[in-house]
Structures are given as C-alpha cells and as structure tokens.
Amino acid sequence: MTHVAIIGGGYAGMSAAATLATRKIKVTVFEAARQLGGRARRVDYRDEALDNGLHILIGAYTETLRLIELVNSRHASAVLRMPLEWKVHEEFHLRAANLPAPFHLLVGLASAQGLGIAEKFSAARFLAKLRSNRYKLERDLSVETLLKQHAQSETLRRVLWRPLCVAALNTPPQSASAQVFLNVLRDSLDATQSASDLVLAKVDLSALLPEPAAAYVEHRGGTVLRSQRVTAIDPLASGFEIEANNQRATFTHVICAISPHQVNAFLIGITALSEIAAVIDQLRYQPIHSVWLKYPGSVSLPSPMLGLTRGLIHWVFDRETLCGQRGLVGAVISAAGEHENLTQDELGARIHCELQQHVSGLPDPLWTRVIAEKRATFACMPGVRRPPQVTPLKNFYLAGDYTESDYPATIESAVRSGIVCAEHIAQQA
Ligand SMILES: Cc1cc2nc3c(=O)[nH]c(=O)nc-3n(C[C@H](O)[C@H](O)[C@H](O)COP(=O)(O)OP(=O)(O)OC[C@H]3O[C@@H](n4cnc5c(N)ncnc54)[C@H](O)[C@@H]3O)c2cc1C
Secondary structure, three states: OOEEEEEOOEHHHHHHHHHHHHOOOEEEEEOOOOOOEOOOOEEEEOOEEEEOOOOOEEOOOHHHHHHHHHHOOOHHHHEEEEOOEEEEOOOEEEEOOOOOOOHHHHHHHHOOEOOOHHHHHHHHHHHHHHHHOOOOOOOOOEHHHHHHHOOOOHHHHHHHHHHHHHHHHOOOHHHOEHHHHHHHHHHHHOOOHHHHOEEEEOOOHHHHOHHHHHHHHHHOOOEEEOOOOEEEEEEOOOOEEEEEOOEEEEEOEEEEOOOHHHHHHHHOOOHHHHHHHHHHHOOOEEEEEEEEEEOOOOOOOOOOEEEOOOOOOOEEEEHHHHHOOOOEEEEEEEOOOHHHHOOHHHHHHHHHHHHHOOOOOOOOOOEEEEEEEEEEEEOOOOOOOOOOOEOOOOOEEEOOOOOOOOOOOOHHHHHHHHHHHHHHHHHHO
16 A cells, blocks of 8 residues: 655645545655744744744745645735735836736836836836746756846846845856756746735744644645654665664655755665755745744834845844744745854844834834754756756656746745655556
C-alpha cells in the first residue's frame, strides 16, 4: 500500500500532504521544528505572534489561495484582499482601476501620482512590448539591463520596477533574472483583474495554511509529526527507510520538502541524484531581515502596508489593521545590503528612526526584535538552474520553492511544487 513520507512541514510539504490526503493516499509528515510553516511560520515572542518574515501574497497565487480555501474553514477571514495599490510614501501612488486586465493597470498607470506624462507612456510602451513578445526573452539577462534597454527612467526604476523586482524575486535588479520577473508580470499584471490583487494574511503564517492543512491531513488518517528531524533517508530495493529521533520506518515514496541549503545532506551519496545535487550546490542565497517594533497601542500607520524607497525599509506593515495586534509594526528589508553590518539593536534603532520620518509624533518602541534569515530565498539570477520535482530515483521527489517553476522562491512556487509531487504519486497509485 502506498505510504508517502514527507520530510519538511513548510508550505511545500504541507501542500503535498493535503493534496495526497484529498486523494486518500496515506502520508506521514516529519517536521524538525515544533512549529509548522518553515520559512513562513509563526514566531512567538513576548505574548505576540510574530511571523518569521512578513509575507506579501498576490491574486496570481492561485494554488496557494485554492489550498487555503480547501483546508482552512476560516479562509474568508484569514486574508485581506485588496485591489493592487502601489504606494511609495509621498513619492508614488498607483491604484488599479476597476476594469478588466490589462485596462485596470493602464488606467491606473495613467492616473498614477508621482510620474510625468512621458514616464507613464514609457512604462506603458514597455509593458506593451513585453506583451507583444508574450513575456518571453530570447536570452535571459538582468532586470536592470532590461529596464535600460527599454529606456525606463531613473524615477520609474526607483518607484516602480526596482521595488517590484525586489519584492517578487528578493534579488537586486542588477543580478535578478529578467525572464522570471517577466513571468511574474505576465501572471500578475496581465492575466485577470484579480490576479494583481494584494493578499495579506490576517492570521500568522502557520495558522494561514500549514496548521489547517495538518488538521485536514490528520482528519483523513494521515500523520503530522512535529519536532521530528529526519537524520537518514536510505533507499531500499523497493521503497525507503527513514530515520528520525533514532527510530526507523519504511515508506513506499519520499517527498523531500526541506530548504535547498539542507537538502544535499541527504542527496549526496545517492548516485542517481548526483546531478541534481550538483545543480542545488550551484544555488546562491539572498537574505531578508524582518524588524518588529512594538509601540504603545495608540500608534498606527497610514495604511496596512506601505512601500519606502529612500532608506533601508522596503515595506512596512501595520499589524493592528491586519491581525488586531495594537501598536505592532513590522518592517521588511529584502536582499543583501549594508544593513547586514549592523547589530540587531542598531538595526532596530535605525528602522525606528526611518519610521519617525514618516509617522509624526512616533514614540520610542517598547521593544524591537530583528529576525534575520540569511538564506531566505535562492538568488534568482539570469539563467539560474533549478532541480525538477520528479527525480531519476524512482519514487523520490523534491518539493520546495527552489525547484523548477516559472516563479521565483515564493510561497506559490513552494505550494505548486508540493502539488506536482503529490499529483505524480497519485497518478501512479
Ligand atoms: C523573511 C522572508 C520573507 C519572505 N517573503 C515572502 C513574500 O513576501 N512572499 C512570498 O511568496 N514568499 C516570501 N518568502 C519566501 C517563502 O517563505 C518561501 O518561498 C516558502 O516559505 C518556502 O517554503 P518551502 O516549503 O519550500 O521551504 P521551507 O519553508 O524552508 O520548509 C522546509 C521545512 O523543512 C523542515 N526541515 C528541514 N530539515 C528537516 C529535517 N531533516 N527533518 C524534518 N524537517 C526538516 C524545516 O524545519 C522547514 O519547516 C519569504 C521568505 C522569508 C524567509
């Protein structure tokens, strides 16, 4: 009888588990941490539920949103869905119009504040050109080079394209893959009107999908083991033996859904997987810093999410509007930069100073907490090679945001990879 071991209870692993459970296939999930969710998980700190990293989802995350709806009975109140609004504080404001795509964007662009008429035409021409080429490049290049080739002005790059690129790919435009960036533009801005919606979690990220997915799996006879670090995966003549917490068990299939920098510990030594291990070995990584600041309850931001371009902060979120956490503000600094040289206290103080320039009368925070993820995502560089989900080793699969996908390292690519593995197994079964 098919029994699938899923190693890793992040978004990829839990999506695979929920999909297999839907198909009535027996699963056991092994998660090393106490908390499900991996890089998108709840972090409990001083009576507040923080997230390991503040996440932005979009309407184009069709599989993530579908799975949330499938497993989370409170899905309607778990997310805040807003028509695309790109607000760079006091510099730029674009709001999508209530029209079918791509007119929602074109009309939004035409009425955007912070751009001259020539820049609006230039951005529209750029998008029209991408569209006529079906968002395909003959040869991958960096986003910055592509923007220069299409004569996008410094202002356009600063307030629109660079923030979009860093938010989507977590890679600086100088070294980010233009092709992957275009894939994101194609599916978010040029698909349907709702594909460009911003979707923000109103619950912590473990409660959004991984925990309800675990309940869904358990309700269908599956098992989700927390605090169970897998220490060995041994291929047998038929199936696999898995070791966790000094106990061994056998399974017919394995979906290895752990982060890319950890996965090779299991792949190296398995001859059939040596080529894949070499591809993973070539991946490079980019950090994301999340800075949490707790202010007195009276403090709030002008909107639930705000973009900033002139300091370290890329995005800042008001958790009161989103999750009812009064006075709690979370700032995101994507990708590598000078901030990595600061101590956590220095970084907290610096972020507070930057916020003071945007929120008048901001008092000192009661506390700050920095969560630095050094390997938040793989660096999405031009031509980057990613391993497939279905591997040459029979019944052994890889799931995760770094596996083959049109998308950069995002929740959606993690979810889709888990579904690909599960569907492949279900077809065989
Ligand atoms: C700070 C930050 C901000 C981000 N912002 C966004 C965003 O705005 N939008 C977006 O779409 N994406 C964002 N991302 C990316 C997104 O979080 C990831 O793409 C996604 O969570 C990856 O999921 P995954 O399941 O592939 O991997 P992971 O989340 O890394 O899951 C792997 C799991 O495997 C477990 N594990 C590892 N080793 C073992 C072992 N030996 N045995 C058992 N379990 C093991 C880990 O504990 C972990 O739970 C962000 C990431 C970070 C870090």
